[in-house]
Amino acid sequence: MPRVTSKGQVTIPKEIRDALGIEPGDEIAFEEGESGYTIRRKEPTTEERDDPFEKYRGSAASDETMPDRMRRLRGEYPREVGTEEDDDVEGET
Known part of the structure; x- marks a missing residue:
């Protein structure tokens, strides 16, 4: 039988979470x-009672890999590869 903690929290039994489709992070x-x-x-x-993600469904279709997409969204893309600093090996002159 679940108990209420001092913080008012209750663990919902797994069979109930499964039956309701409740996953971590769900409200x-x-x-x-x-x-x-x-x-x-x-x-x-x-x-407006709409699904806030509906307008984005299917918009991820792309030839980009996920790391490339994240670099582009963060403003890191395209990044320069093989700069002189990258070519220097510690201890070499």
């Missing part, structure tokens, strides 16, 4: 009903 909702509370996984939504 859950407690809804009051006539016979008590129910728990459900909350879907990510905006104020």
Whole structure:
């Protein structure tokens, strides 16, 4: 039987998490009903009740590798490779 910690935390049993599709990082909702509370996984939504990620679905189609994409998004791409500093080996003159 799960117990409430001093911080108000409860571990949801694995079989219930599996049945509800709850994964680490998911938000859950407690809804009051006539016979008590129910728990459900909350879907990510905006104020307009839309899925905030829907507009990005399928937009990752590219020939770029993930490391190349991340370098480009961070402003590191294209980076210079094989500069003179890279060619220097410690101890060589």
